[in-house]
Amino acid sequence: MNWFRxxxxMFYAPARGMSEVRERSPLAISLLLALLAQTAYAFFTQWQFLDPLLAVRGPSIFFLILFQSVIPLLFIAVIFVPTLALLANVFERRASFGLVIQQEYASLASIVFYAWAAANIIAIPLVRLARATGFEAEFFVQFQKSLAAAVNQGSILPSVARSFADPRVQSLTFAALIILPLFAFWTVLGVREVFKLSAGRSLLVVIVSGILMFIIGPMILPLFNMVAFSPFLLIMLFILLRGYFGEVTRGHRARASFRQNLEAATLNPADASAHYNLGLIHQQRGELDEAQKRFERAIEIDADEVDAHYQLGRIAREQGRLPDAINHFNEVVARDQTHAQHEIWREIGATYLAAGQFEDAHDSLERFLEHRNMDPQGLYLMGRALAGLGRQREAADAMQACIEAVKTAPAYKYRTEKRWLNEAQQFLRSQA
Structure with a gap:
């Protein structure tokens, strides 16, 4: 079964497992798997309290636990996953929040649901071990002492302490303390896989998202309880949101299908474009090493694949391999001096600028701005080149032109170009 692999x-190669989930696991399967794992964990940890109820209420208790297991998944789907996407996008600045949700919600939610399933599964033997060693019993004793001390200090109300004194509540608390660190571990890996953030930033995104979920959760818990325990409301909610989630999952399936078709096309030894397009997918996701292999393979098949040289140059510049970047860009210029609407010269200028060759950077950027004189990135880079040449007044003029170009850009373009406005303003402040 593809969903089980x-x-x-995730237990022996978590990063690869996350990648597999992102590429191939449908959201519905991920949700079902998380629900089954959550239900199994709930039965295992709460069976001592459910056994008496089973004699009274019969098999209906199974449906009760099933509906209770829906509540954490609703929190994850409605609060946690969108918050993860929002905070990760703050660091990465990939696009607007709405576009990121549209593009990545299905992948991110699938990964998070798999993380929840894996955490529930691995927590079962851990709880069993805790009971066998007496760790759980010791936890309950210390928990009671902490509650009593908190009441004596006035930190919590006696009524709250009495509610936590319920053995079932204590058992649920212990079960949550076991599962949450495991869930956080796999979720951090998932955020890294989807957004290509550093480990530190991924951890920060997960921690802040978790805190926000615990803050917002109590406010909407009554609504979730009402929905989870009402099959009619669940059906209504499904009908209302079916179109939106259908669109999100349809886009995810389309991208997965497109990639599979491209991978199949790479079996044709004469098809350079398939390797190039796969390289673009990897490059967009930040998988630069894999993208580089695809672009290089495209060039092996067709030495005149200009686009592959162009992207290899960009990757080399991003990785700090500046001579390699210039070599690839020279291959592009030798075949097409107007490639990518003259952006080849902007890339060459940025590479020379990174190398500290300000005169060469100035000449390349000048050629670019002859044709794209309102390009904010080009103007910003020209300002940096002029500053490197000691022409401070002209550098300030270029930065001011960059700011004006962004401010007068259409709304859809302003969001993507705002970075250069901020950079230019910061440069001008540093020169003041």
Missing amino acids: PLLM
Whole structure:
């Protein structure tokens, strides 16, 4: 079963498992797997309290636990996943929040649901071990002492302490303390996989998202309880949101299908474009090493694949391999001096600028701005080149032109170009 393979991989190769989930696991399967794992964990940890109820209420208790297991998944789907996407996008600045949700919600939610399933599965033997060693019993004793001390200090109300004194509440608390660190671990890996953030930033995104979920959660818990325990409301909610989630999952399936078709096309030894397009997918996701391999393979098949040289140059510049970048850009210029609407010269200028060759950077950027004189990035880079040449007044003029170009840009373009406005303003402040 394809959905079971990535789940197993998450225990011995979690990064690869996350990648498999992102590429191939449908959101519905991920949700079902998380629900089953959550239900199994709930039965295992709460069976001592459910056994008496089973004699009274019969098999209906199973449906009660099933509906209770829906509540954490609703929190994850409605609060946690969008918050992860929002905070990750703050660091990465990939696009607007709405576009990121549209593009990545299905992948991110699938990964988070798999993380929840894996955490529930691995927590079962851990709880069993805690009970066998007496760790759980010791936890309950210390928990009671902490509650009593908090009441004596006036930190919590006696009524709150009495509610936590309920053995079932204590058992649920212990179960949550076991599962949450495991869930956080796999979620951090998932955020890294989807957004290509550093480990530190991924951890920060997960921690802040978790804190926000615990703050917002109590406010909307009554609504979730009402929905979870009402099959009619669940059906209504499904009908209302079916179109939106259908669109999100349809886009995810389309991208997965497109990639599979491209991978199949790479079997044709004469098809350079398939390797190039796969390289673009990897490059967009930040998988630069894999993208580089695809672009290089495209060039092996067709030495005149200008686009592949162009992207290899960009990757080399991003990785700090500046001579390699210039070599690839020279291959592009030798074949097409107007490639990518003259952006080849902007890339060459940026590379020379990174190398500290300000005169060469100035000449290349000048050629670019002859044709794209309102390009904010080009103007910003020209300002940097002029500053490197000691022409401070002209550098300030270029930065001011960059700011004006962004401010007068259409709304859709302003969001993507705002970075250069901020950079130019920061440069001008540093020169003041």
